[in-house]
Amino acid sequence: MKIKEILKSDKYGDQVVVKGWVRTKRTSKNVAFIALNDGSTIHNVQVVVDLNEISEESIAEATTGASVAIEGIMIESPGSGQNVEISAKKVTVLGPADPEVYPLQPKKHSLEFLREKAHLRFRTNTFGAITRVRHAMIYAIHKFFNDKGFYNIHTPIITGSDAEGAGEMFRVTTLELNNLPRKEDGSINFEEDFFGKETNLTVSGQLEAELAALAMGEVYTFGPTFRAENSNTSRHLAEFWMIEPEMAFYDIHDDMDLAEEMLKYLIRYALENCMDDLQFLSKRLQEEEKNKKQEDRAPMELIEKLKFVLENDFERITYTEAIDILRDSKPNKKGKFQFPVDKWGVDMQSEHERYLVEKHFQKPVIVTGYPKEIKAFYMKVNEDNNTVRAMDVLFPGIGEIIGGSQREEKYDVLLKRMEEMSVPAEEMWWYLETRKFGTVPHAGFGLGFERLMLFVTGMGNIRDVIPFPRTPQNAEF
Ligand code: 4AD
Numbered sequence: 001m002k003i004k005e006i007l008k009s010d011k012y013g014d015q016v017v018v019k020g021w022v023r024t025k026r027t028s029k030n031v032a033f034i035a036l037n038d039g040s041t042i043h044n045v046q047v048v049v050d051l052n053e054i055s056e057e058s059i060a061e062a063t064t065g066a067s068v069a070i071e072g073i074m075i076e077s078p079g080s081g082q083n084v085e086i087s088a089k090k091v092t093v094l095g096p097a098d099p100e101v102y103p104l105q106p107k108k109h110s111l112e113f114l115r116e117k118a119h120l121r122f123r124t125n126t127f128g129a130i131t132r133v134r135h136a137m138i139y140a141i142h143k144f145f146n147d148k149g150f151y152n153i154h155t156p157i158i159t160g161s162d163a164e165g166a167g168e169m170f171r172v173t174t175l176e177l178n179n180l181p182r183k184e185d186g187s188i189n190f191e192e193d194f195f196g197k198e199t200n201l202t203v204s205g206q207l208e209a210e211l212a213a214l215a216m217g218e219v220y221t222f223g224p225t226f227r228a229e230n231s232n233t234s235r236h237l238a239e240f241w242m243i244e245p246e247m248a249f250y251d252i253h254d255d256m257d258l259a260e261e262m263l264k265y266l267i268r269y270a271l272e273n274c275m276d277d278l279q280f281l282s283k284r285l286q287e288e289e290k291n292k293k294q295e296d297r298a299p300m301e302l303i304e305k306l307k308f309v310l311e312n313d314f315e316r317i318t319y320t321e322a323i324d325i326l327r328d329s330k331p332n333k334k335g336k337f338q339f340p341v342d343k344w345g346v347d348m349q350s351e352h353e354r355y356l357v358e359k360h361f362q363k364p365v366i367v368t369g370y371p372k373e374i375k376a377f378y379m380k381v382n383e384d385n386n387t388v389r390a391m392d393v394l395f396p397g398i399g400e401i402i403g404g405s406q407r408e409e410k411y412d413v414l415l416k417r418m419e420e421m422s423v424p425a426e427e428m429w430w431y432l433e434t435r436k437f438g439t440v441p442h443a444g445f446g447l448g449f450e451r452l453m454l455f456v457t458g459m460g461n462i463r464d465v466i467p468f469p470r471t472p473q474n475a476e477f
């Protein structure tokens, strides 16, 4: 039986078998207490071992980290804050964990230390909670779209195109690196490579999702994406998961409405289904906040913050309005921004996004109408021929959580944009053809799954909300 079920049960006297890992063992004269966890809940079940019936020696190896099978009887718990505990009839140690060398002791370990023990960190309260919340969010994403009639599309992981045009791709090749086939002019002959052309890991499933949307109506991809950007920040991964809905007949406003509805749905789902874990993560965060200076502390505890986002409309402003606010802001005038905001046209940095959200509006913000120069080629150009129908959703503590846009559906305009931005139109003939045949207004966005996870769990570093983070110089586990 899973511990989650045992703790909810009131079938006192029933026999159970439970298997898991020992968190702690305390021994007194006649009795030993084992706190057991099996990953099904943040809570441990207390196993009571009567040392007159089961010898102390036979449970000597049931130390922290050891795996055990317990056969016993569910009894009403006299204290311990829980209703049920297990009176053991038989304890079998399946796999011991030598306390001299087992790295996880029953005390608080730093997140940095646990990153170096990523193979074991699932066994801590913190990573157990994050893993369960992550699963719940994956499930909720599929449920949200399924209930709305969207189709899930598997877009390719190996592609020949750079959807974002940012050139931050990991190459995929079977060519021998120290013996590359060359053409006459000395350049590498990729015709001899596995796919007969240059290929890389995808940075986004959007372009292929668009093809599907222009037949199926409303679709979404939810897959791994890869970016070789060398940014060692607490919000960037080289391998992350992205949710990308793409909808025919949507304009930019429909797109924003869907983004806000989806984020609220997911947060509500977490509040309704993950409360035990969220409460634990909230307490954890509050402990951590105590070590911070007053002015750096988060204004709300985790659960309050999640409810706040549910209960308030996101602020919607244009890029031009955002730049005006930033230019006149205190930190800009006092030279506190690392990147000063002096003129229209500059790209917004995460410090600017966070100022807008955390200081100025004090709620999530959606920014639209960015200069076309700083956005991707596929975004629909506005009548001013200067801005595009982009929309970024900015969240407290994070900055950009969603990036999206209405797409350019006009063949001629799109072709011209591709040429202006040096996007190889010949190679993207298939993308362009959708604008030749039955083109329609459409829109979509990308939600960074790990950024959502940062928000929902209150964790501060993106390396801690994905089981096996990939970042520059780091692919150990
Ligand atoms: O803004 P981005 O680059 O947009 C796209 O890729 C579009 N094709 C999406 C679309 O319209 N279908 O990325 C979308 C989101 C960002 O807002 C951010 O949350 C996340 O993906 N993201 C990252 N998350 C973790 N690590 C990184 N290196 C990320 N880069 C982007």
Ligand code: MG
Residues within 6 Å of the ligand: 400, 402, 403
């Ligand atoms: Mg973006």
